[in-house]
Amino acid sequence: TQLLEQSPQFLSIQEGENLTVYCNSSSVFSSLQWYRQEPGEGPVLLVTVVTGGEVKKLKRLTFQFGDARKDSSLHITAAQPGDTGLYLCAGGSNSGYALNFGKGTSLLVTP
Amino acid sequence: ETGVTQSPTHLIKTRGQQVTLRCSSQSGHNTVSWYQQALGQGPQFIFQYYREEENGRGNFPPRFSGLQFPNYSSELNVNALELDDSALYLCASSLGIARETQYFGPGTRLLVL
Numbered sequence: 450t451q452l453l454e455q456s457p458q459f460l461s462i463q464e465g466e467n468l469t470v471y472c473n474s475s476s477v478f479s480s481l482q483w484y485r486q487e488p489g490e491g492p493v494l495l496v497t498v499v500t501g502g503e504v505k506k507l508k509r510l511t512f513q514f515g516d517a518r519k520d521s522s523l524h525i526t527a528a529q530p531g532d533t534g535l536y537l538c539a540g541g542s543n544s545g546y547a548l549n550f551g552k553g554t555s556l557l558v559t560p
Numbered sequence: 561e562t563g564v565t566q567s568p569t570h571l572i573k574t575r576g577q578q579v580t581l582r583c584s585s586q587s588g589h590n591t592v593s594w595y596q597q598a599l600g601q602g603p604q605f606i607f608q609y610y611r612e613e614e615n616g617r618g619n620f621p622p623r624f625s626g627l628q629f630p631n632y633s634s635e636l637n638v639n640a641l642e643l644d645d646s647a648l649y650l651c652a653s654s655l656g657i658a659r660e661t662q663y664f665g666p667g668t669r670l671l672v673l
Binding site: 453455482484489490491492493494497537539546547548549550551552553 | 564593595600601602603604605608610615616618650652661662663664665666667669
């Protein structure tokens with residue numbers, strides 16, 4: 450099993466602050482995906498990164514895939530209360546069909 | 561385009577009972593994957609169905625079984641329920657297998673007493 454570790458586990462910040470969350474593994478992944486999950490709902494895909502060193506931007510969110518394709522980060526600029534949720538990273542497994550998820554970072558942004 | 565739907569939304573069962581959860585895949589998607597998400601954890605892969613056949617399985621016992629129908633909808637069956645089976649069960653659909661983007665439904669919250 451390819452394990453993904455996410456840090457921090459919990460993060461509480463005020464509106465307007467910047468933050469970075471991390472997703473690390475000792476395994477190489479063919480791709481990494483970031484999801485946001487709100488209470489009572491399923492995960493919603495934010496982005497997929499495929500190439501080592503790749504950087505993708507989605508409005509105030511910046512995603513980076515490590516050069517060795519073992520880690521990724523998500524940076525949020527000027528966080529808003531609407532960013533509150535559980536941020537999950539998931540890696541494509543060697544088998545190709547399963548997604549291996551980390552435990553997630555629970556983010557709370559207060560006004 | 562209809563997204564992934566799941567039923568029921570919530571369910572309460574007692575230990576030893578059996579449960580069936582249902583999933584309708586997104587229009588045009590022929591692959592369904594099931595995940596179990598315990599409280600405070602990330603989703604864990606249970607199995608995947610592609611064109612009505614099991615395509616892969618995670619580390620779950622045989623009392624977790626599934627079906628996929630010709631219209632690509634799917635069922636997850638769990639026999640002899642245990643307390644630890646209490647979790648959010650997520651269904652995800654995708655077009656094809658292997659590294660395809662998976663779209664998740666809202667999940668079914670199962671509580672086993």
